Amino acid sequence: MTGANRAAAAWLATPALWPVPVTLLIGPAGAGKSHLARWFAASHAGTVIESAETIDPERLFHAWNAATPAQPLLLTSRHSPRDWGHGLPDLASRLAATPQIRLGEPDDELLGLVIGKLFAERGIRVQDDLIHWLVLRIERSLAAAQAVVARLDAEALARRRAITIPLAREVVDGQGELGF
Incomplete structure:
Protein backbone atom coordinates (compact mmCIF):
# COMPACT_ATOMS: atom_id res chain seq x y z
CA MET A 1 0.00 0.00 0.00
CA LEU A 103 -9.27 6.90 -4.76
CA GLY A 104 -7.47 9.70 -6.54
CA GLU A 105 -4.65 9.75 -8.99
CA PRO A 106 -1.52 7.93 -7.83
CA ASP A 107 1.28 9.42 -5.76
CA ASP A 108 4.88 9.02 -6.96
CA GLU A 109 5.37 5.74 -5.14
CA LEU A 110 2.24 4.13 -6.57
CA LEU A 111 2.90 5.50 -10.06
CA GLY A 112 6.39 3.98 -9.97
CA LEU A 113 5.04 0.63 -8.82
CA VAL A 114 2.44 0.67 -11.60
CA ILE A 115 5.00 1.55 -14.27
CA GLY A 116 7.23 -1.29 -13.07
CA LYS A 117 4.28 -3.68 -13.10
CA LEU A 118 3.25 -2.61 -16.61
CA PHE A 119 6.75 -3.26 -17.93
CA ALA A 120 6.90 -6.62 -16.11
CA GLU A 121 3.54 -7.66 -17.60
CA ARG A 122 5.10 -7.14 -21.03
CA GLY A 123 8.16 -9.17 -20.03
CA ILE A 124 10.39 -6.10 -20.12
CA ARG A 125 13.10 -5.52 -17.55
CA VAL A 126 13.96 -1.89 -16.97
CA GLN A 127 16.23 -0.12 -14.54
CA ASP A 128 14.82 1.62 -11.47
CA ASP A 129 16.37 4.91 -12.61
CA LEU A 130 14.23 4.79 -15.78
CA ILE A 131 11.07 4.31 -13.71
CA HIS A 132 12.05 7.19 -11.43
CA TRP A 133 12.80 9.36 -14.47
CA LEU A 134 9.36 8.60 -15.95
CA VAL A 135 7.53 9.24 -12.67
CA LEU A 136 8.99 12.75 -12.55
CA ARG A 137 8.01 13.58 -16.13
CA ILE A 138 4.66 12.06 -17.04
CA GLU A 139 1.20 13.18 -16.09
CA ARG A 140 0.04 11.89 -12.69
CA SER A 141 -2.41 9.34 -14.00
CA LEU A 142 -2.53 5.63 -14.56
CA ALA A 143 -3.74 6.20 -18.10
CA ALA A 144 -0.54 8.17 -18.82
CA ALA A 145 1.55 5.37 -17.29
CA GLN A 146 -0.16 2.81 -19.53
CA ALA A 147 0.30 5.02 -22.60
CA VAL A 148 3.99 5.71 -22.00
CA VAL A 149 4.82 2.06 -21.32
CA ALA A 150 3.00 0.96 -24.48
CA ARG A 151 4.71 3.66 -26.54
CA LEU A 152 8.16 2.84 -25.16
CA ASP A 153 7.61 -0.86 -25.85
CA ALA A 154 6.55 -0.11 -29.44
CA GLU A 155 9.46 2.27 -30.04
CA ALA A 156 12.01 -0.13 -28.57
CA LEU A 157 10.72 -2.92 -30.80
CA ALA A 158 10.65 -0.71 -33.90
CA ARG A 159 14.15 0.61 -33.28
CA ARG A 160 15.50 -2.67 -31.91
CA ARG A 161 16.80 -0.85 -28.86
CA ALA A 162 16.59 -1.37 -25.15
CA ILE A 163 14.28 0.88 -23.17
CA THR A 164 16.61 3.42 -21.62
CA ILE A 165 16.38 7.00 -20.40
CA PRO A 166 17.67 8.37 -23.76
CA LEU A 167 14.91 6.49 -25.62
CA ALA A 168 12.35 7.56 -23.01
CA ARG A 169 13.52 11.18 -23.36
CA GLU A 170 12.89 11.04 -27.12
CA VAL A 171 9.45 9.48 -26.69
CA VAL A 172 8.28 11.62 -23.77
CA ASP A 173 9.62 14.91 -25.17
CA GLY A 174 8.08 14.17 -28.55
CA GLN A 175 4.68 12.95 -27.32
CA GLY A 176 3.32 15.70 -25.07
CA GLU A 177 -0.04 15.51 -26.81
CA LEU A 178 -0.52 11.98 -25.46
CA GLY A 179 -0.70 13.31 -21.91
CA PHE A 180 2.64 12.11 -20.71
Whole structure:
Protein backbone atom coordinates (compact mmCIF):
# COMPACT_ATOMS: atom_id res chain seq x y z
CA MET A 1 0.00 0.00 0.00
CA THR A 2 1.11 3.55 -0.65
CA GLY A 3 -0.12 6.86 0.66
CA ALA A 4 -2.49 7.09 -2.32
CA ASN A 5 -4.56 4.11 -1.17
CA ARG A 6 -3.59 3.60 2.48
CA ALA A 7 -6.74 5.30 3.87
CA ALA A 8 -8.98 3.20 1.62
CA ALA A 9 -7.21 0.00 2.67
CA ALA A 10 -7.55 0.94 6.35
CA TRP A 11 -11.31 1.47 5.89
CA LEU A 12 -11.72 -1.81 4.03
CA ALA A 13 -9.74 -3.65 6.71
CA THR A 14 -12.41 -3.00 9.33
CA PRO A 15 -15.88 -3.71 7.89
CA ALA A 16 -17.20 -4.50 11.37
CA LEU A 17 -16.87 -0.78 12.13
CA TRP A 18 -18.79 0.41 9.07
CA PRO A 19 -22.10 2.16 9.86
CA VAL A 20 -23.83 -0.05 7.27
CA PRO A 21 -22.44 -3.33 5.88
CA VAL A 22 -21.81 -1.78 2.46
CA THR A 23 -19.08 0.52 1.14
CA LEU A 24 -18.61 2.08 -2.28
CA LEU A 25 -15.06 2.49 -3.59
CA ILE A 26 -14.91 5.18 -6.28
CA GLY A 27 -11.93 6.01 -8.48
CA PRO A 28 -10.67 6.48 -12.01
CA ALA A 29 -9.74 3.57 -14.25
CA GLY A 30 -6.57 1.90 -13.04
CA ALA A 31 -6.62 3.57 -9.61
CA GLY A 32 -6.49 0.24 -7.79
CA LYS A 33 -10.17 -0.50 -7.20
CA SER A 34 -9.93 -4.07 -8.45
CA HIS A 35 -6.73 -4.70 -6.51
CA LEU A 36 -8.33 -3.47 -3.29
CA ALA A 37 -11.52 -5.41 -4.05
CA ARG A 38 -9.58 -8.67 -4.47
CA TRP A 39 -7.72 -7.98 -1.23
CA PHE A 40 -11.03 -7.23 0.54
CA ALA A 41 -12.68 -10.40 -0.77
CA ALA A 42 -9.69 -12.51 0.30
CA SER A 43 -9.50 -10.88 3.73
CA HIS A 44 -13.19 -10.96 4.66
CA ALA A 45 -16.19 -13.16 3.93
CA GLY A 46 -17.56 -10.30 1.88
CA THR A 47 -19.07 -9.90 -1.53
CA VAL A 48 -17.62 -7.61 -4.19
CA ILE A 49 -19.52 -6.08 -7.10
CA GLU A 50 -17.18 -4.27 -9.45
CA SER A 51 -18.38 -1.57 -11.86
CA ALA A 52 -21.58 -1.33 -9.82
CA GLU A 53 -22.96 1.40 -12.08
CA THR A 54 -23.28 -1.20 -14.86
CA ILE A 55 -25.18 -3.78 -12.78
CA ASP A 56 -28.93 -4.27 -13.05
CA PRO A 57 -30.42 -1.93 -10.42
CA GLU A 58 -32.74 -4.63 -9.03
CA ARG A 59 -29.80 -7.00 -8.56
CA LEU A 60 -27.81 -4.26 -6.88
CA PHE A 61 -30.75 -3.40 -4.62
CA HIS A 62 -31.07 -7.02 -3.50
CA ALA A 63 -27.31 -7.36 -2.98
CA TRP A 64 -27.34 -4.23 -0.81
CA ASN A 65 -30.22 -5.62 1.26
CA ALA A 66 -28.49 -9.00 1.63
CA ALA A 67 -25.28 -7.51 3.04
CA THR A 68 -24.65 -8.16 6.72
CA PRO A 69 -21.82 -7.39 9.13
CA ALA A 70 -20.77 -11.03 8.76
CA GLN A 71 -20.88 -10.76 4.95
CA PRO A 72 -20.26 -7.14 3.96
CA LEU A 73 -20.63 -5.82 0.43
CA LEU A 74 -18.01 -3.78 -1.41
CA LEU A 75 -19.11 -1.94 -4.53
CA THR A 76 -16.67 -0.33 -6.94
CA SER A 77 -17.37 2.34 -9.53
CA ARG A 78 -15.70 5.03 -11.56
CA HIS A 79 -18.58 7.39 -10.75
CA SER A 80 -20.62 8.63 -7.84
CA PRO A 81 -24.07 6.96 -7.54
CA ARG A 82 -25.81 10.27 -8.37
CA ASP A 83 -24.39 9.84 -11.89
CA TRP A 84 -25.56 6.24 -12.38
CA GLY A 85 -29.06 7.02 -13.60
CA HIS A 86 -30.59 3.79 -12.27
CA GLY A 87 -34.02 5.30 -11.45
CA LEU A 88 -34.85 3.21 -8.35
CA PRO A 89 -35.72 5.46 -5.38
CA ASP A 90 -35.17 2.66 -2.83
CA LEU A 91 -31.73 1.92 -4.26
CA ALA A 92 -30.92 5.63 -4.35
CA SER A 93 -31.73 5.99 -0.65
CA ARG A 94 -29.53 3.00 0.23
CA LEU A 95 -26.67 4.28 -1.88
CA ALA A 96 -27.03 7.69 -0.21
CA ALA A 97 -26.48 5.96 3.14
CA THR A 98 -23.48 4.03 1.85
CA PRO A 99 -20.01 5.26 2.87
CA GLN A 100 -18.01 6.31 -0.18
CA ILE A 101 -14.25 5.98 -0.31
CA ARG A 102 -12.53 7.84 -3.13
CA LEU A 103 -9.27 6.90 -4.76
CA GLY A 104 -7.47 9.70 -6.54
CA GLU A 105 -4.65 9.75 -8.99
CA PRO A 106 -1.52 7.93 -7.83
CA ASP A 107 1.28 9.42 -5.76
CA ASP A 108 4.88 9.02 -6.96
CA GLU A 109 5.37 5.74 -5.14
CA LEU A 110 2.24 4.13 -6.57
CA LEU A 111 2.90 5.50 -10.06
CA GLY A 112 6.39 3.98 -9.97
CA LEU A 113 5.04 0.63 -8.82
CA VAL A 114 2.44 0.67 -11.60
CA ILE A 115 5.00 1.55 -14.27
CA GLY A 116 7.23 -1.29 -13.07
CA LYS A 117 4.28 -3.68 -13.10
CA LEU A 118 3.25 -2.61 -16.61
CA PHE A 119 6.75 -3.26 -17.93
CA ALA A 120 6.90 -6.62 -16.11
CA GLU A 121 3.54 -7.66 -17.60
CA ARG A 122 5.10 -7.14 -21.03
CA GLY A 123 8.16 -9.17 -20.03
CA ILE A 124 10.39 -6.10 -20.12
CA ARG A 125 13.10 -5.52 -17.55
CA VAL A 126 13.96 -1.89 -16.97
CA GLN A 127 16.23 -0.12 -14.54
CA ASP A 128 14.82 1.62 -11.47
CA ASP A 129 16.37 4.91 -12.61
CA LEU A 130 14.23 4.79 -15.78
CA ILE A 131 11.07 4.31 -13.71
CA HIS A 132 12.05 7.19 -11.43
CA TRP A 133 12.80 9.36 -14.47
CA LEU A 134 9.36 8.60 -15.95
CA VAL A 135 7.53 9.24 -12.67
CA LEU A 136 8.99 12.75 -12.55
CA ARG A 137 8.01 13.58 -16.13
CA ILE A 138 4.66 12.06 -17.04
CA GLU A 139 1.20 13.18 -16.09
CA ARG A 140 0.04 11.89 -12.69
CA SER A 141 -2.41 9.34 -14.00
CA LEU A 142 -2.53 5.63 -14.56
CA ALA A 143 -3.74 6.20 -18.10
CA ALA A 144 -0.54 8.17 -18.82
CA ALA A 145 1.55 5.37 -17.29
CA GLN A 146 -0.16 2.81 -19.53
CA ALA A 147 0.30 5.02 -22.60
CA VAL A 148 3.99 5.71 -22.00
CA VAL A 149 4.82 2.06 -21.32
CA ALA A 150 3.00 0.96 -24.48
CA ARG A 151 4.71 3.66 -26.54
CA LEU A 152 8.16 2.84 -25.16
CA ASP A 153 7.61 -0.86 -25.85
CA ALA A 154 6.55 -0.11 -29.44
CA GLU A 155 9.46 2.27 -30.04
CA ALA A 156 12.01 -0.13 -28.57
CA LEU A 157 10.72 -2.92 -30.80
CA ALA A 158 10.65 -0.71 -33.90
CA ARG A 159 14.15 0.61 -33.28
CA ARG A 160 15.50 -2.67 -31.91
CA ARG A 161 16.80 -0.85 -28.86
CA ALA A 162 16.59 -1.37 -25.15
CA ILE A 163 14.28 0.88 -23.17
CA THR A 164 16.61 3.42 -21.62
CA ILE A 165 16.38 7.00 -20.40
CA PRO A 166 17.67 8.37 -23.76
CA LEU A 167 14.91 6.49 -25.62
CA ALA A 168 12.35 7.56 -23.01
CA ARG A 169 13.52 11.18 -23.36
CA GLU A 170 12.89 11.04 -27.12
CA VAL A 171 9.45 9.48 -26.69
CA VAL A 172 8.28 11.62 -23.77
CA ASP A 173 9.62 14.91 -25.17
CA GLY A 174 8.08 14.17 -28.55
CA GLN A 175 4.68 12.95 -27.32
CA GLY A 176 3.32 15.70 -25.07
CA GLU A 177 -0.04 15.51 -26.81
CA LEU A 178 -0.52 11.98 -25.46
CA GLY A 179 -0.70 13.31 -21.91
CA PHE A 180 2.64 12.11 -20.71
